[in-house]
Amino acid sequence: ESDVSDRLTLESVRDSLIRQEDSIVFSLIERARFPLNAPTYDPSYFSMPGSYGSLVELVVKQTEAVQAKAGRYENPEEHPFFPDDLPPSQVPPHKYPRVLNPAAVFVNVNKKIWDVYFNKLLPLFVAPGDDGNYASTAARDLECLQVLSRRIHYGKLVAEVKFRDEWKHYEPAIRARVLSFHSYYATNDAYMKSVDKKTLMDLLTAPAVEKAVKKRVAKKARIFGQEVKVGDDSDKNKGKYKVDPAVVSRFYGDWVIPLTKDVEVQYLLHRLD
Numbered sequence: 001e002s003d004v005s006d007r008l009t010l011e012s013v014r015d016s017l018i019r020q021e022d023s024i025v026f027s028l029i030e031r032a033r034f035p036l037n038a039p040t041y042d043p044s045y046f047s048m049p050g051s052y053g054s055l056v057e058l059v060v061k062q063t064e065a066v067q068a069k070a071g072r073y074e075n076p077e078e079h080p081f082f083p084d085d086l087p088p089s090q091v092p093p094h095k096y097p098r099v100l101n102p103a104a105v106f107v108n109v110n111k112k113i114w115d116v117y118f119n120k121l122l123p124l125f126v127a128p129g130d131d132g133n134y135a136s137t138a139a140r141d142l143e144c145l146q147v148l149s150r151r152i153h154y155g156k157l158v159a160e161v162k163f164r165d166e167w168k169h170y171e172p173a174i175r176a177r178v179l180s181f182h183s184y185y186a187t188n189d190a191y192m193k194s195v196d197k198k199t200l201m202d203l204l205t206a207p208a209v210e211k212a213v214k215k216r217v218a219k220k221a222r223i224f225g226q227e228v229k230v231g232d233d234s235d236k237n238k239g240k241y242k243v244d245p246a247v248v249s250r251f252y253g254d255w256v257i258p259l260t261k262d263v264e265v266q267y268l269l270h271r272l273d
């Protein structure tokens with residue numbers, strides 16, 4: 001436990017979030033090679049015994065089952081989209097350092113990520129149309145979902161570091177929240193409940209960092225998503241990007257960061273359990 005928890009600093013977890021931006025932007029670029037391909041998401045497009053719903057659900061569920069056997073979800077940084085009925089790991093256990101409070105396993109916002117990815121993000125960054133490449137499309141979606149999920153649930157580690165650095169501020173806020181949670185049931189005081197959640201939210205919010213994150217992901221989308229040519233210095237491809245930098249930035253601001261903060265609050269509420 002000691003060496004990882006010693007190395008765990010706000011700087012090191014932020015460095016990891018920055019690195020994960022690369023994976024997210026690249027996965028979006030890979031998905032954007034294909035048009036929307038609506039049949040991938042249409043439960044009536046195909047049917048097979050076992051009722052998997054849509055093709056993308058089939059691909060995600062079956063891939064998660066294989067990856068679960070290979071030990072993927074033994075890693076506290078990984079979260080399945082379909083946690084029910086996953087097969088157990090078949091590989092020798094790896095001793096992951098125990099950094100988080102054990103209650104962390106109950107925080108999983110993947111349902112929300114699934115909904116936001118397919119309903120809010122996808123229509124904004126892929127072209128309309130259908131080229132028939134549904135299997136590849138589903139594989140790219142899975143990749144996007146997994147990197148987004150890893151980034152957002154990394155909020156648990158961010159919250160743990162913040163708690164350790166500033167427990168004097170966090171402890172009273174967590175206790176107040178737990179208290180008002182009980183009084184919520186006792187007195188139905190929904191107002192108190194939201195006030196105390198807000199205290200935690202305010203404590204963990206760093207507006208300047210959020211602004212920098214949004215600017216940086218837009219820049220990464222511009223740099224990673226440009227057409228690279230040899231021996232052609234003309235500017236004719238300037239301003240043409242594989243994913244729209246403004247969409248990536250807005251997606252981070254509207255969804256990725258707020259969901260990360262949600263994970264942080266949910267984790268902190270159980271930090272003293």
Ligand SMILES: O=C(O)C(=O)C[C@]1(C(=O)O)C=C[C@@H](O)C=C1
Nearest residue numbers: 158205206207209210213257260
């Ligand atoms: O870097 C942090 O302090 C975080 O908590 C992460 C994050 C983010 O999601 O990027 C979330 C909340 C903060 O306001 C700033 C950034």
